Amino acid sequence: MVNALRDILKMEADLVSADTTTLTGYDAVILPGGFSYGDYLRSGAIARFAPVMTAVKAFAAAGKPVMGICNGFQILTEAGLLPGALQANRSSKFICKTSELIVKNNQTQFSSAYASQAHIQLPIAHGEGNYYCDDETLTTLQEHQQIVFEYVDNPNGSTANIAGVMNQAGNVLGMMPHPERAVEAILGSTDGLGIFQSLIAANKEVTHA
Numbered sequence: 001m002v003n004a005l006r007d008i009l010k011m012e013a014d015l016v017s018a019d020t021t022t023l024t025g026y027d028a029v030i031l032p033g034g035f036s037y038g039d040y041l042r043s044g045a046i047a048r049f050a051p052v053m054t055a056v057k058a059f060a061a062a063g064k065p066v067m068g069i070c071n072g073f074q075i076l077t078e079a080g081l082l083p084g085a086l087q088a089n090r091s092s093k094f095i096c097k098t099s100e101l102i103v104k105n106n107q108t109q110f111s112s113a114y115a116s117q118a119h120i121q122l123p124i125a126h127g128e129g130n131y132y133c134d135d136e137t138l139t140t141l142q143e144h145q146q147i148v149f150e151y152v153d154n155p156n157g158s159t160a161n162i163a164g165v166m167n168q169a170g171n172v173l174g175m176m177p178h179p180e181r182a183v184e185a186i187l188g189s190t191d192g193l194g195i196f197q198s199l200i201a202a203n204k205e206v207t208h209a
């Protein structure tokens with residue numbers, strides 16, 4: 001993630017410790033993928049208690065952009081910042097492959113660089129990527145256009161093919177596929193760039209002459 005932000009997108013990015021208690025001064029927070037606390041109990045279930053999560057909640061409550069990728073998405077759902085939960089894949093196996101997605105909603109600060117209903121290729125790499133929410137939550141997600149990305153072939157059993165959702169306010173996004181692993185041709189796809197470009201464009205400081 002840091003490589004994608006710094007070397008490809010030419011943004012300033014700091015790695016922030018889980019013990020950090022303030023995020024003052026940052027324009028955006030990204031919770032990257034990984035295996036926080038070894039995925040014990042359930043992915044993200046322990047990380048949600050990390051001190052930094054209090055600061056992430058305050059950051060999100062202030063309307064600033066927060067994006068969780070893969071384990072980051074799992075942490076955001078466990079922390080209650082996004083609806084639903086990530087369960088073990090339907091196959092019970094870890095899946096590592098390229099997945100095809102549909103940009104379901106391009107009217108968001110995370111997806112405006114894509115055409116409506118665009119098909120994009122992003123890698124997935126997870127054991128617990130099976131998005132679950134109850135029917136009532138799904139209806140709410142649909143009514144408020146909160147489903148941002150959908151799988152074409154639903155590799156993990158996710159409810160309604162959901163690959164990425166945002167909160168109702170539109171400033172918190174979680175997604176299981178990895179855009180940061182699709183930012184240069186040598187990685188096999190540059191389709192992930194649009195997510196970062198959307199976020200950067202939406203949050204650019206406007207300088208007045």
Ligand SMILES: NC(=O)CC[C@H](N)C(=O)O
Pocket residue numbers: 032033034035036039043069070071072125126127128129
């Ligand atoms: N790539 C990742 O972030 C791994 C996600 C998570 N720990 C899982 O296996 O479900």
